[in-house]
Amino acid sequence: MEKKVAIAGFRIAAAPDLETTRERLVFDLSKGLLDDLGITRDAVDNFVFCSNDFMDGRTISHVFIGPAAGGYMKDQTKVEMDGLNAMIYASMGIISGQYDVTMVVALSLTGSQASPYLYTDYSLDPTYDRQLKLLNELSAAALEARSYLTAGGYPEELLDVVAAQDLKNAAANPGQARRIDGVSRERIKGSPYYYEPLRELHCYPPTDGGCAMLLVSEKKAKELTDKPVWLLGMGRSTDIYYLGDRDLSTSLSAAQAAERAYAMAGIKDPASELDLAEIMSLFAHQEPLLAEAMGLLEKGKAAAAYEAGDTAVEGRMPINPSGGPLGAHPICATGLIRAAEAARQLRGEAGENQVKKAGVALAHGQDGVCAQQSAVVILGT
Amino acid sequence: MEETKVVTGAWELSTFKFNIEGRGLQLMLKHMKDRKLMGIKCHQCGTVYLPGPFYCRKCHIRIDEPAEVSDHGQVMTFTIGYADVRGNPLDEPRIAPIVKLDGCDSWIMGVMQGCAPEDVHVGMRVKVHWAEETTGSLQDMQYFVPE
Amino acid sequence: MRNVGIIGIGYTPVFVSKRKDVSIVEMISEAVDAGLKNTGLAPEDIDAYVFGNMATFEGVNMPHLWATEHMHARGKPIMRFATGGTIGMAAFHGAYYHVASGMADIAMAVTYEKHSEGDAQVGLMGIITPELMAMLSAGIDVTGQSGMGAIGGGSAGGISFQASSYLHRSGAGIEHIDAIAAMERRNAAKNPYAHLKDPEATAEKIAQTPMVSWPIRFGHICPTTDGATVCILASEEKAAKIADKVAWVLGVANCASDATTANLIDSQITDPAEQLPAIMASKKACERAGIEDPKKEIDYVEIYNGFAHQTLMYLEKVGMCEVGEAHKLLEAGELEMNGRCPVNASGGVVSTNSIGTSALNRVTECALQIMGQAGEHQVEKEVHKAMAHGWGGLMQYCTITILGDKPKKL
Numbered sequence: 001m002e003k004k005v006a007i008a009g010f011r012i013a014a015a016p017d018l019e020t021t022r023e024r025l026v027f028d029l030s031k032g033l034l035d036d037l038g039i040t041r042d043a044v045d046n047f048v049f050c051s052n053d054f055m056d057g058r059t060i061s062h063v064f065i066g067p068a069a070g071g072y073m074k075d076q077t078k079v080e081m082d083g084l085n086a087m088i089y090a091s092m093g094i095i096s097g098q099y100d101v102t103m104v105v106a107l108s109l110t111g112s113q114a115s116p117y118l119y120t121d122y123s124l125d126p127t128y129d130r131q132l133k134l135l136n137e138l139s140a141a142a143l144e145a146r147s148y149l150t151a152g153g154y155p156e157e158l159l160d161v162v163a164a165q166d167l168k169n170a171a172a173n174p175g176q177a178r179r180i181d182g183v184s185r186e187r188i189k190g191s192p193y194y195y196e197p198l199r200e201l202h203c204y205p206p207t208d209g210g211c212a213m214l215l216v217s218e219k220k221a222k223e224l225t226d227k228p229v230w231l232l233g234m235g236r237s238t239d240i241y242y243l244g245d246r247d248l249s250t251s252l253s254a255a256q257a258a259e260r261a262y263a264m265a266g267i268k269d270p271a272s273e274l275d276l277a278e279i280m281s282l283f284a285h286q287e288p289l290l291a292e293a294m295g296l297l298e299k300g301k302a303a304a305a306y307e308a309g310d311t312a313v314e315g316r317m318p319i320n321p322s323g324g325p326l327g328a329h330p331i332c333a334t335g336l337i338r339a340a341e342a343a344r345q346l347r348g349e350a351g352e353n354q355v356k357k358a359g360v361a362l363a364h365g366q367d368g369v370c371a372q373q374s375a376v377v378i379l380g381t
Numbered sequence: 382m383e384e385t386k387v388v389t390g391a392w393e394l395s396t397f398k399f400n401i402e403g404r405g406l407q408l409m410l411k412h413m414k415d416r417k418l419m420g421i422k423c424h425q426c427g428t429v430y431l432p433g434p435f436y437c438r439k440c441h442i443r444i445d446e447p448a449e450v451s452d453h454g455q456v457m458t459f460t461i462g463y464a465d466v467r468g469n470p471l472d473e474p475r476i477a478p479i480v481k482l483d484g485c486d487s488w489i490m491g492v493m494q495g496c497a498p499e500d501v502h503v504g505m506r507v508k509v510h511w512a513e514e515t516t517g518s519l520q521d522m523q524y525f526v527p528e
Numbered sequence: 529m530r531n532v533g534i535i536g537i538g539y540t541p542v543f544v545s546k547r548k549d550v551s552i553v554e555m556i557s558e559a560v561d562a563g564l565k566n567t568g569l570a571p572e573d574i575d576a577y578v579f580g581n582m583a584t585f586e587g588v589n590m591p592h593l594w595a596t597e598h599m600h601a602r603g604k605p606i607m608r609f610a611t612g613g614t615i616g617m618a619a620f621h622g623a624y625y626h627v628a629s630g631m632a633d634i635a636m637a638v639t640y641e642k643h644s645e646g647d648a649q650v651g652l653m654g655i656i657t658p659e660l661m662a663m664l665s666a667g668i669d670v671t672g673q674s675g676m677g678a679i680g681g682g683s684a685g686g687i688s689f690q691a692s693s694y695l696h697r698s699g700a701g702i703e704h705i706d707a708i709a710a711m712e713r714r715n716a717a718k719n720p721y722a723h724l725k726d727p728e729a730t731a732e733k734i735a736q737t738p739m740v741s742w743p744i745r746f747g748h749i750c751p752t753t754d755g756a757t758v759c760i761l762a763s764e765e766k767a768a769k770i771a772d773k774v775a776w777v778l779g780v781a782n783c784a785s786d787a788t789t790a791n792l793i794d795s796q797i798t799d800p801a802e803q804l805p806a807i808m809a810s811k812k813a814c815e816r817a818g819i820e821d822p823k824k825e826i827d828y829v830e831i832y833n834g835f836a837h838q839t840l841m842y843l844e845k846v847g848m849c850e851v852g853e854a855h856k857l858l859e860a861g862e863l864e865m866n867g868r869c870p871v872n873a874s875g876g877v878v879s880t881n882s883i884g885t886s887a888l889n890r891v892t893e894c895a896l897q898i899m900g901q902a903g904e905h906q907v908e909k910e911v912h913k914a915m916a917h918g919w920g921g922l923m924q925y926c927t928i929t930i931l932g933d934k935p936k937k938l
C-alpha cells in the first residue's frame with residue numbers, strides 16, 4: 001500500500017483506577033495530544049470515538065465525550081468495538097480523500113466503574129448462553145486455553161512463561177496499569193486459579209484507560225511530524241459465534257485478518273519481515289495462539305520459541321514488548337493502544353523496552369469471546 | 382402464527398459506579414445557600430455556564446473562573462406536561478420552562494408556578510422563587526414565577 | 529475518492545409492533561436474505577459488513593457477534609457503529625467509506641431494532657443515568673414538581689421544548705404539526721414497509737389525540753417498531769456489472785454540537801430548535817455533492833422525524849426552504865407526493881420507528897425514489913437528486929446523505 005495514512009501522535013492512559021470522569025479522561029488525552037503536536041482542535045476535521053454503552057452504563061455514551069475531545073461542530077462518529085477498528089475506519093476516511101486529520105479516541109473505565117466481565121455477559125446469546133449461565137469471558141477463555149495447550153502438546157507452564165515475559169515488559173513500561181516489580185514464573189504459578197488452567201496473573205487486569213491517536217494524510221504528515229509512522233496494511237475478519245462450531249486451538253479470525261493485512265502491505269514471510277508484534281492477548285495462552293495463527297511463530301513450536309527468548313524484547317520476533325494487555329486492558333482502547341505501542345517502538349521511543357531494529361510492526365485487536373473478531377494493522381517507518 | 386418462547390433478562394445499572402464532574406454543581410450548590418447563582422466563565426471567549434463545566438466546549442480549554450449570574454431571566458422555550466414518562470396522565474398540567482438567566486449563556490430547566498398554562502410564552506420575564514429556608518440543595522430554587 | 533452507488537435494499541417482510549414469530553437474529557437474516565435476493569448476489573460477493581442498532585434497547589451488547597452466521601458473515605470483516613438515532617445512517621456512511629477507500633468493492637449495511645424485546649424508555653433515560661443520579665443526590669425531584677433542573681417534559685421530554693421553540697421561531701402553529709402528521713400517516717398507508725398507516729388520516733383526527741406535553745400530542749409521536757433493513761453499496765465498476773438501477777452517493781456528512789436539553793451537570797447551552805449540526809451537516813454534504821442550492825437542485829427529501837414537527841423544522845434547517853416557510857409549503861400542498869417539494873412519501877419515522885433502521889430507511893427510501901422503485905408511494909415528479917437526513921443522541925447530532933441518479937464527475 002502507498003503511504004497514504006500516518007500516525008502523527010498518540011497519548012495513552014491506563015491505571016487500575018484513574019480517579020477521573022469519562023469527559024475529563026477524553027479531554028486530557030485529546031488536549032494533551034494536540035498540545036504535543038502544537039495544534040488546536042481547529043486543525044482536526046473528523047473525530048472517531050470508540051466506547052461501549054454497556055461498559056459506560058449509559059445509552060449513546062459518546063454524547064458527552066464529543067465536545068470534550070474538541071469535536072464541537074465537527075464530523076463525528078462512533079465505532080463500538082475494539083479501538084483498532086476505529087483506527088481502521090478513520091484511515092478509510094483519509095484514504096478515500098475526504099479527510100486530512102482525524103482524531104481517534106477510545107476509552108473505558110472498567111477498572112473503577114464497572115466489571116469488565118459484564119462486557120461479555122451482555123454480549124452472549126440471550127436466548128441460550130445467557131440462560132444457561134455456564135459461559136462467561138473467563139470460562140470461555142479457559143476452554144480455549146485447554147484446547148490450545150492440548151493441540152500443541154504444550155505443558156500448562158507455558159502460560160507462566162508467557163505471562164512472566166509480558167509482566168516483566170509491563171513493569172518497565174510507564175504506560176501500563178499492572179506493574180509488578182521482580183515478577184517471576186513462581187509468583188505467577190502461585191496466583192489463584194480463576195478457571196483452570198487460567199490463573200489470576202494469566203488474565204488481564206480490570207483497567208481504567210484510554211488512547212487518543214491523530215491520523216493524518218500524507219500531505220499533513222509532513223507538516224505535523226518528523227517521525228511519521230505509516231499505515232502499510234490492514235485486515236479484519238470474523239468467526240462464527242458459537243464456540244462449538246469453532247476450532248478453539250487456533251484463531252480463524254486472526255489468521256484471515258493477518259493474511260489480508262500482509263497482502264496489502266506486500267509481506268510474504270511475516271516471521272522474518274516483521275520486527276515486532278503487539279498482540280491483543282487478553283489471557284496468557286492467547287499470545288502464542290494468536291502469534292501462531294498469524295504466522296509469527298511456527299505451529300507447535302511456541303514453547304521452544306519462548307524458552308529460547310525469541311519473543312523477548314531482544315529476541316528474533318519480539319511479541320508485546322509493551323507488556324501487552326496483561327499489563328492493561330481498558331476495553332475498547334486495548335487494540336488501539338497496541339497500534340500506539342507499535343508506533344512508539346517504530347519511533348524509537350520505547351525506552352527500556354525498545355526493540356533494536358524496529359522498522360515494520362504488527363498490531364492486533366480483537367472482539368468477542370475467544371477472539372471471534374480480529375483486526376490487524378501493519379505499521380512501518 | 383407460531384409463538385416463540387420468551388426469556389427474560391435485565392440490564393443492571395446497580396453494577397456501575399459512576400464518576401461524574403462535580404465541581405461546577407458543588408460551586409453552585411454552595412452559593413445557593415446564600416440565594417446566589419454561581420457559574421463558571423470561559424476566560425477566552427467569555428461564555429458563562431451554569432452549572433459550570435471544567436472546560437469550554439467552544440475553546441477546548443480548561444476553565445475555572447467563578448461568575449455570578451442573576452436569578453432573573455427570560456423564558457426561551459417551554460412545555461406543558463400532561464403525562465409522566467410512562468404516558469400516565471398527571472393530576473394537573475405542569476409548566477416547565479427553559480430559562481436563560483441574565484448574565485448567563487447556558488440555559489436552565491425548571492418548573493413554573495403563579496401563571497396559567499395559557500399565559501406562558503417565549504420571551505416572558507421570570508425570576509427564581511427561593512425556598513423559605515435554603516440548605517444548599519437544588520430544592521433551594523423551588524420554581525420560577527413571573528417577574 | 530471513487531464513486532459508490534446503492535445497488536440494492538432488503539427489508540424485513542413487515543415493520544410492526546411485535547414480531548413474535550422470530551428471534552432477533554432470525555429477523556436480521558430476513559432482511560439480509562431479502563437484500564441478497566433483490567440484487568441476485570451470493571453471500572460470497574459481500575466483501576464487508578457494517579452493522580448498527582441501539583444495543584442498550586434490547587440489552588444485547590455487540591449483537592453482530594451473535595448474528596454473524598445469520599448474516600452469512602463468517603470469514604468477513606464486520607464493523608459495528610453506535611451513534612443513537614442516527615445509527616442507520618452512521619452505518620451507511622461506514623459502508624460508504626469501506627467502498628470509497630477501496631477496502632471493499634461491495635459492502636452491506638445491516639441495521640435492526642426489535643423494540644418489543646426491550647424497553648426504549650428505560651434505554652433513553654439511560655443516556656443521562658449518571659447525571660440523573662448526581663442530580664438526585666443534589667436534591668432534584670424526579671417527579672418534576674419542584675426544584676431546578678427538574679425534567680418537566682414527561683414522556684416527550686426535551687422534544688417538546690424543541691417543538692415549542694420551533695413554533696415560536698417559525699410562526700407555525702400546532703395545527704401544522706397535526707397536518708404534517710396526518711400527511712405522513714396517509715403516505716404510510718401506501719408503503720408496505722410502514723407501521724402506522726391511516727389512509728383516512730386528517731389534521732382534525734390527529735388534533736383529537738391527547739396532549740402529552742404541549743405542543744406534542746400523541747398523534748405526533750412515532751411508534752416503537754420491530755424491523756430490519758439492509759443496504760448494499762458497490763464501487764462504480766462493480767455496480768456497472770451487477771445492477772440495472774443505481775442510486776449514486778454524491779455526498780455524506782455529519783456534525784455534532786453538544787447535548788442540548790439534558791446536560792444537567794455541565795449546563796445546557798443551545799436552543800434545541802436551533803440545530804446548528806443539521807445546518808452544518810447539510811452544508812458540508814451539499815459541498816461534497818457539488819450542490820449549490822438544495823432548494824433548486826434536490827427533488828426529494830426524507831427527514832428523520834421521530835416527532836411530526838421535525839419534518840417542518842428540519843426542512844428549514846437542511847436548506848430546502850427558508851426559515852418560517854415550511855408550514856406554508858405544507859399549507860400549499862407542496863410537501864405531498866404530488867407537490868413540488870415532496871417529503872417523507874414513505875410515511876417517515878413518525879409512522880415507523882425501528883430505531884436502528886430509521887436513519888438507514890431515510891437513505892433507502894431516497895434510493896427507491898431515484899430508482900423509480902417506490903411503487904405506490906413513488907412521487908409524481910422525477911427524482912434526480914435526493915437528500916436523506918438523520919438526527920440522534922440528545923438532539924445534538926445530525927447526519928446527511930445526498931444521492932443522485934448519475935455518478936459524480938471525478
Ligand SMILES: [Zn+2]
Binds near residue numbers: 428
Ligand atoms: Zn471559551
